[in-house]
Amino acid sequence: MVIQHLLRQARQYELDGAWVAVAATFAALASAQPSDHRFLVNQANALWLADLPDAARECYARALRISPDCPVSKRGLASCLRDLNQFEAAVALHQELEAVLLPGSPDRLANLWAHSQVLVGLQRFAEAFACMALRRPWMEGVLHPTGDPLVPQLTLVSEQGFGDTLQFVRFLEPLVSLRHAAGLSGGLQLLVEASMVELLREGLAWLQEPPQVRPKPQQLPADSLSLLDLPHALGQQDVAPNGPHGGYLVSPLWTSEGPGLHPEVTASGAWLVGLVTAAGRPLVDPFCLREYQKRTLPELIIWRLVRELQRHESVVVDLQFGDEATRHHGLGLNLQDPGVSLEGFAATARVVAQLDLVITVDTAMAHLVGAMGRPCWVLLPWSADPRWLREGSLCPWYPNSRLFRQPRTGDWHGAVDQLLECFSSTCVVAAKAP
Known part of the structure; x- marks a missing residue:
């Protein structure tokens, strides 16, 4: 009993x-x-x-x-x-x-x-x-996924989270090159979440033969290949090289005039710094909740970080998405509105393209900015996801990203100290011309 x-x-x-x-x-x-x-x-x-x-x-x-x-x-x-x-x-x-x-x-x-x-x-x-x-086929109904990237009709499907998709679409460039060398034309399809379709259509258009990017249906084709299995199918020994301008998601549409920050902001001469302070909030999964709590900045840290950035006369642009955006409002921080909804990744990319720097915790934003080849500073817990390695300020995935780690478990002040010192000595010294 x-x-x-x-x-x-x-x-x-x-x-x-x-x-x-x-x-x-x-x-x-x-x-x-x-x-x-x-x-x-x-x-x-x-x-x-x-x-x-x-x-x-x-x-x-x-x-x-x-x-x-x-x-x-x-x-x-x-x-x-x-x-x-x-x-x-x-x-x-x-x-x-x-x-x-x-x-x-x-x-x-x-x-x-x-x-x-x-x-x-x-x-x-x-x-x-x-x-x-x-590992096992990752979705019900996909019993025998092919490992051959040279079949005439190849369907790739996103897996895991948004960050994983953004990280692994880098392997589309060597895939397209291999298929072109083998005389295969067309026949490449990429199925992803609806919010990513426009981003990947635009950002991969520079490829010699870009894939057809479509929303992922509920029932997946039986011969699909997971995007995460693609590097093994290609025989990759390391991460693929970046594309144009240090990024592999690149589009002239993101730098042309359109919705986004107000022209007065972009023409002000101030440093434009995007900010994300929380990972996506899970509803029930205990593992995801644990990751959310590890990666999300406490309110005291957010207050200190924003005030120090603004003290250096930078404009801090609010890139926080989801329910956690209310924390910034609740703290009374004077953050710049991005000017567009951040529901879709393509709209977010247009805002990112206007910024000098994005500061973010480990979330999809870090992978988006890295994939675009834009400057990104990532705040990491001491025991970060292994993809960021276990030490150092650089990582092989995104050459234009810089990592700021907690020096000990839970010490966000120590990570922010490193970041602010770097911001003061780098961004402010290289002041923008008006």
Whole structure:
């Protein structure tokens, strides 16, 4: 009876998102049933969702001492090691798991994806792309995706989030070149979310034979190839080179006159700095909520950052999207309206093209600005997504982007200190001519 009561209590805490309380409940269960490793695993899972990877790591290790072959414990431990920037140790665990998990099992497929992300962080790109391509078909109904980029009719489909799509469309340029060299004309289709169609139609028009970009239907063609599997199909050993002007999404339409910032703003001679301070807010998914909380700036940090940027006589343009835009209004910050709705990515690109710099947290905006080859400064948590690597101010994906990392977990002041010092010494010194 006591165990059932504690399990119901843990479930209620879980529904409330109270992960430390969930961990405490499973800790009580683990004490009551010290031979059952599953309670320790659930305690560790809750601690990881509370963004406490050090504490979670210890719980997973205790669970493994009871049940050394538990795949959930090993994969959880690998996630903690990744969050602690111990990528090599995480890779070793993923390799150990790959050798024992059943082919096609959910555990093995989840492990392949997690393994691929850590390999990206180590810049072992060919291995990472191979792991991505080995995981399960990613949408229901796509049972046998082709890996041949030279079929006459090739359909690519977006996968994961907007940022992943913007990051991986870079591989369209080597794909188009390969198909052209093979004598294939046309036959290339790219299916993406509706809000990205106009952006990619315009931004990829410079390619020798751009794809037909269409909204992704509910039922996908059975022979589709995930955009994330494309680099492996092409045999890519690293990230593809950038296109014109350092970017691979480039369009003259984005720099021509049209809706956007008021001419008086663009002609003022002040530095025009776009700002995004929050990742997209998820509704229910605990993992996405954890990522949102890690990547989103607290209000105190936003206030300080904006006031310092404005003190240097820059115009801060509000690029925040979604519900989190209300935070900027609530703080009473005097931010410049972008002049257009940011619902569509093409409209956002037109605004970005008018700016001198975009400052953003790790969200789709970082990938859009990077893909356009525009200057972008990205504020990152200490344990950032592996795609940004684990240290350094530069990354191989976007040469015109600069990374500002928390020096320790949760220290946004330290990351903003670095950014403001750089802003003061770089942007203000190179003052714009009126």
